[in-house]
Amino acid sequence: MLADLTAGAAQDALARQEAVSLADVEAQALAAPPALDALSALSRGDRVKVIAEVKRASPSRGHLAEIADPAGLAADYERGGASAISVLTEGRRFKGSLDDLRSVRDRVVLPVLRKDFVSMPYQVFEARAARADLVLLIVAALDQKTLSELFVLSTELGMTTLVETHSADELSRALDLGARLVGVNARDLSTFELDKTLFAQLAPSIPADVVKVAESAVSQPSDVAAYREAGADVVLIGEALVTNDPVSTLESFLAV
């Protein structure tokens, strides 16, 4: 599944490259206003922070929410206390787009994450051209050379990279890069199985100065509390926010 998602996202990026060349998208990226300092926005504070996700659908859950106005939803997230917004831009299975990201960027002042299956420099330039402040790189989807090249490119463009892991080996590959923002996804992206204990298993191996993100599987405040107890600085939440009232649900998660 992860290989299919990554290959599909690359195919779609190559199709967009027919319309806007690599040189043009690079020029747009370099001309964009500077990225916001997402790492500072997400660094450990007294309370857990939330990256709130704009997520219409997913391979594991199918249709989740219509979200006709992604910018309006992001504004609700901002009002509810989110520290950053994640926008799924993958079109085939998540029904997202870069237009969603651009409209969110225009509405909120929070850092915005491009959440996609990135495997090519073109997609990193696109993210910055759309004024994303963060980009996701999934260790399981990339060999170490490609991962490193995309990480360096994202950093050179001024973005923060959320490096996503799902095992001890992937975590060590993320730390080898010098990643400052590391995610542990409870969801196995190939089987969709959720392991809410994975973050607690891997977190002790993440250095104290690395910002730790627990991703997926939050459905109630006690899930946020458990991630926080296990050392999460940040929790990334999608489904629970798009299928419930976003402001009050977010507030309940932040009250733990």
Ligand SMILES: O=C(O)c1ccccc1NCC(=O)[C@H](O)[C@H](O)COP(=O)(O)O
């Ligand atoms: O959500 C999926 O089904 C999925 C399947 C394959 C690859 C990625 C997938 N989701 C991306 C994410 O990791 C989540 O959108 C994100 O962590 C939020 O998760 P949740 O709060 O459980 O919606």
